[in-house]
Amino acid sequence: MRVVNFTHGELYAFGAYMMYLWVMRLHANFFVALLLAVALGVALGALIEFVLLRRLRTADIDTTMLVMIGAWIAMQNAEQLIWSGVALSINTPFPARPLQIGAVSIGWERLFVFVVAVGLIALTYYVINRTRLGKAMRATFQDRDTAMLMGIDVKRINTATFALGSGLAAAAGALLGPVFVVQPGMGDLASLKAFAIVILGGLGNIFGATIGGFVLAFIEELGAGYISSGFRDGMGFLVIILILIFRPTGLFAQKERIG
Amino acid sequence: MRRAATVAGLAMLVSVPLWLKSPYFLHVLIITGIFTTAAMSLNLLLGYTGQLSLGHVAFFGIGAYTSALMSLGFDLELTDTWKLVVEPKSTGVAFAAAVMVSALFGWLIGRLSFKVRGAYFVIVSVSFAEVVRLVALNWVDLTEGPMALNNIPPLSVWLPEIGNYRVLGKVPNYYLMLAVGAVSYVVIARLVHSRAGRAMTALRENEALATSVGVDVTRYLVLATIVSAATAGAAGAVYAHYVRIVDPDIFLFIYTVTMVIMVVTGGKGTLAGPIVGGVIFGIVPEILRDLAGPEVQWIIYGILMILIVYFLPQGIVPAVRNGLQRRREATDAGMEGITSTAAARDGGT
Numbered sequence A: 001m002r003v004v005n006f007t008h009g010e011l012y013a014f015g016a017y018m019m020y021l022w023v024m025r026l027h028a029n030f031f032v033a034l035l036l037a038v039a040l041g042v043a044l045g046a047l048i049e050f051v052l053l054r055r056l057r058t059a060d061i062d063t064t065m066l067v068m069i070g071a072w073i074a075m076q077n078a079e080q081l082i083w084s085g086v087a088l089s090i091n092t093p094f095p096a097r098p099l100q101i102g103a104v105s106i107g108w109e110r111l112f113v114f115v116v117a118v119g120l121i122a123l124t125y126y127v128i129n130r131t132r133l134g135k136a137m138r139a140t141f142q143d144r145d146t147a148m149l150m151g152i153d154v155k156r157i158n159t160a161t162f163a164l165g166s167g168l169a170a171a172a173g174a175l176l177g178p179v180f181v182v183q184p185g186m187g188d189l190a191s192l193k194a195f196a197i198v199i200l201g202g203l204g205n206i207f208g209a210t211i212g213g214f215v216l217a218f219i220e221e222l223g224a225g226y227i228s229s230g231f232r233d234g235m236g237f238l239v240i241i242l243i244l245i246f247r248p249t250g251l252f253a254q255k256e257r258i259g
Numbered sequence B: 001m002r003r004a005a006t007v008a009g010l011a012m013l014v015s016v017p018l019w020l021k022s023p024y025f026l027h028v029l030i031i032t033g034i035f036t037t038a039a040m041s042l043n044l045l046l047g048y049t050g051q052l053s054l055g056h057v058a059f060f061g062i063g064a065y066t067s068a069l070m071s072l073g074f075d076l077e078l079t080d081t082w083k084l085v086v087e088p089k090s091t092g093v094a095f096a097a098a099v100m101v102s103a104l105f106g107w108l109i110g111r112l113s114f115k116v117r118g119a120y121f122v123i124v125s126v127s128f129a130e131v132v133r134l135v136a137l138n139w140v141d142l143t144e145g146p147m148a149l150n151n152i153p154p155l156s157v158w159l160p161e162i163g164n165y166r167v168l169g170k171v172p173n174y175y176l177m178l179a180v181g182a183v184s185y186v187v188i189a190r191l192v193h194s195r196a197g198r199a200m201t202a203l204r205e206n207e208a209l210a211t212s213v214g215v216d217v218t219r220y221l222v223l224a225t226i227v228s229a230a231t232a233g234a235a236g237a238v239y240a241h242y243v244r245i246v247d248p249d250i251f252l253f254i255y256t257v258t259m260v261i262m263v264v265t266g267g268k269g270t271l272a273g274p275i276v277g278g279v280i281f282g283i284v285p286e287i288l289r290d291l292a293g294p295e296v297q298w299i300i301y302g303i304l305m306i307l308i309v310y311f312l313p314q315g316i317v318p319a320v321r322n323g324l325q326r327r328r329e330a331t332d333a334g335m336e337g338i339t340s341t342a343a344a345r346d347g348g349t
Helices: A008-025 A030-056 A061-083 A108-130 A132-142 A144-149 A154-176 A186-201 A206-226 A234-246 B001-018 B025-051 B057-072 B091-113 B118-138 B172-192 B195-205 B209-211 B218-242 B253-266 B275-292 B295-313 B316-327 B338-349
Strands: A100-101 A104-106 B074-077 B083-086 B156-159 B163-166
Touching: A008 A030, A008 A100, A030 A061, A030 A154, A061 B253, A061 B295, A100 B195, A104 A108, A104 A206, A104 B316, A108 A132, A108 A144, A108 A154, A108 A206, A132 A144, A132 A154, A144 A154, A154 A186, A154 B118, A186 A234, A186 B118, A206 A234, A206 B057, B001 B025, B001 B172, B025 B057, B025 B172, B025 B195, B025 B253, B057 B218, B057 B253, B083 B218, B091 B118, B091 B156, B091 B218, B118 B253, B118 B338, B172 B195, B172 B218, B172 B253, B195 B209, B195 B218, B209 B218, B253 B275, B253 B295, B253 B316, B275 B316
Parallel strands: none
Antiparallel strands: A100 A104, B074 B083, B156 B163
16 A cells, blocks of 8 residues: 555554453453454554545655554553553463474464464455455555546545455454563564565565565574574564665565565 | 844743753753754754654664763673773763764665665664664673663863863753754754755655756765764764763664654754754653653654644644745745745745
């Protein structure tokens, strides 16, 4: 959409907090809570697009960015106000004993997260590349005027895209919230890592983003192992800087995409 | 008229310590002034070249750390045999080093990242600030990491007839802040009114056109980044010697955001904008502090930022100026203005 979405991390945190609300406070079923968290994330994303971004369609990228930064600050502090800064943990229905495969042991919840994540990636790929909605999205971002001439409701597509992205962010938060802990600043690192991954893979490239995610994780672990564990999260930023300097189109893109 | 207003404004700023006796408010003013200086440096990039640097606090923090480290001295084992030992230097040398090191990083970032523009430059600058923060946090041998650098000596300046004078306490630091702010203002004002400044504005307005008439885009962008980074570094050094403790939290993103809000509220691309915005956003939080907790304060900040973008997209200074301009056309010939309003006026007369 060519919007630098600073609220993305807050939607990630929002998903995690909704998970906490449903599971720990309202004692809902874990899986039902997951679905609810994602649905609420979609709704919140649509709301943000509708209230804040719709009227800025023709504005330049700096203007939308400033609005998104404002929204991000307000949202993060609202979280802090509502939930306080204390880290919260979420119980899961998975057995505590890890799954043993030979010498490797994996926690059940991590396995679950992995499977769901793969499912979501596949689903997103399918929606964007194989459905009418996805076709309309791609057309809109290639050339909105032509898309409009072809009878695509560009406004609605924008809302749908933002809602889809927000739902995915909320899903990520809802999945990882129980694995880690839930706290107000959790979204910052997540969104910066998401930036790194997207730049690594090339903007508007789901396949690239998926590979980029794995590459970033490897680089982080190698960096943590060989340099210092304090620099684990710094690796993401170094990757961003290096990629943008040497290969600004991302590792997997064929086309020039500098905006 | 305009000159009289400037003199009156300066006289008011200079006389503040004479009538404001509360050390707390003086402290607020000093911090406000330091951040306003940083905001002025950001404005050079954001307002005049149109590049949004969201890692600007990195230059501020690098200035603070450099000046602190130079005046405290440090030793660094680079390899087993080669050791870099820096004896404590005088604060004047430390200050100059801070400005130079910040400028060097400005050159580096400008050189590297102006291959990319717009959103990409924003992300590079954010990443740069975050890398620098992590270095400050983790390179404990050099920066003491989260333990922070303590006991930074106050700046000392040589004054005629007094000799070396240690800038210690609120009132002297207020004047120091004012002096550094004024010098920064003059440097930036001279730059934007020069040929280079016009080249910067030209490439903000229309890069392709600017290039086609022979403006070396990269050169002027790098120049702007260097001056901007050096100014931010100077502000950081003043900050370090005033609060006398520097920790990695100085690199927090929220400080960059504060600077951006100051510039955007006041009016980007105007010399007075960052000052107006800086004063508003330096003092308003202090007033809000009694009324609301820090979270509510930040929520108000965020919402204000959105509202400003919607309702005052050019900022306060251009809005006020346009209002005045409509009233009296004659007196504003010497003012620097937004190109569009200037063009509109020229077209009208």
